[in-house]
Amino acid sequence: MGKRLNVGIIGCGVISGSHVNGYLDFSDRVKILAVCDVLEEKAQNRAESIMLESSKRIQQLDEQMEEAKASEEKKWLITQQEYLEQYSEEQIQIFSDYDEMLKIPNLDMISICTPPFVHAPATIAAAQAGKHVYCEKPMAMTATEAKAMCDSCNQANVKLGYQSGGTRLGGTNYAIRDYVTSGKIGDVYYGRMTSFRVRGRPGVDMMLGSPWFIDSAKAGSGALYDTGVYDIDKTLYLLGDPQPVTISATAFRGIDMPGDSKVDIYDVEEHASIFVRFESGMSFTFEKGWATNMSGLSQGIFIFGSKGAFRGDTLLVEQDGKIVEEQLNMPDMPNASRIGNFLDACISDRKPISCGEDGQKVMEIMSGALLSAKLGREITIDELYAIEQMRAEPTSGWSIP
Secondary structure: OOOOEEEEEEOOOOOHHHHHHHHHHOOOOEEEEEEEOOOHHHHHHHHHHHHHHHHHHHHHHHHHHHHOOOHHHHHHHHHHHHHHHHHHHOOOEEEOOHHHHOOOOOOOEEEEOOOHHHHHHHHHHHHHOOOEEEEOOOOOOOHHHHHHHHHHHHHHOOOEEEHHHHHHOOHHHHHHHHHHHOOOOOOEEEEEEEEEOOEOOEOOOEOOOOHHHHOHHHHOOOHHHHHHHHHHHHHHHHOOOOOEEEEEEEEEOOOOOOOOOOOOOOOOOOEEEEEEEEOOOOEEEEEEEOEOOOOOOOOEEEEEEOOOEEEOOEEEEEEOOEEEEEOOOOOOOOOOOHHHHHHHHHHHOOOOOOEHHHHHHHHHHHHHHHHHHHHOOOEEHHHHHHHHHHOOOOOOOOOOO
């Protein structure tokens, strides 16, 4: 058995539950050592939920043990049980200040599950303490913050990964990326990614207990930072991680609110349309909406090449003047987990599939789009960094009036 990491979780709201489940899935590689939240009661509740979940999993392993036939399988199940039993034998440490948690000497990494405005300071503090960082999406509030996070982790020689890495996993995505980057569909010149919800605004239509989603000072952005991050990250991966050069965008907020809605602050976009030019000359359009009065709209990703194209996962080529579907050659790849991938990267000292620099590139597009929408014109990436560095409040998002 290789090294087993100790992780501390910062932020104990709803999203931390998915991180907890991910770590419990890999109990042979990681142990949750501590939890932290500014509201200590939430940290206490999360610690208790970890103990309950581990007990539930132990019972499930007992049932699997009865059905297991191979000795190696039984051995693995017993090992998993032993690791999970540690949660009832050793108390999870509880903190309300992550700086105090970072002082734990045998803490190897942290998982950041807070609203975005905490991501950069917590990451930089963790890097300075010599801890690996797995951060929730979006990676930061601005591209400048994302760059500072990458610089701090690189200087400290610790890994930085972010949660959106799940969009980069799986055989289908790998196969599409191979077709695109190897030239099998020719020169890629344009693409589009469209994703809309009818009514899916956190703090308004759903997740009413999380109003920070619609407060730019805490969330940085609305639809873009919440779920647009997945679309942009996946697109960049499929295209071979091209470098954006210029961005032009519009943003909108104004869809009718529910009649019983009680909102104090709502200054983020519900919809964004983005046009990105890349160094290669390729261009791409992103359309993202939290709330729309539309149904039956064609959604997903479309990639246009000089010799072929992709409509979602479908490969299209021209034959005798007609466009036909062609079988996609799929690689034989095992199922992967975004948290499992990051743990392996830390243990084996290799690059995670979704690293800090990938997140920085996503932030360049998203933060650049919000700035372009605010200024009403196209901007360059260099211009974005220059303006961000001049701002009086660098950790506040670009609010949409």
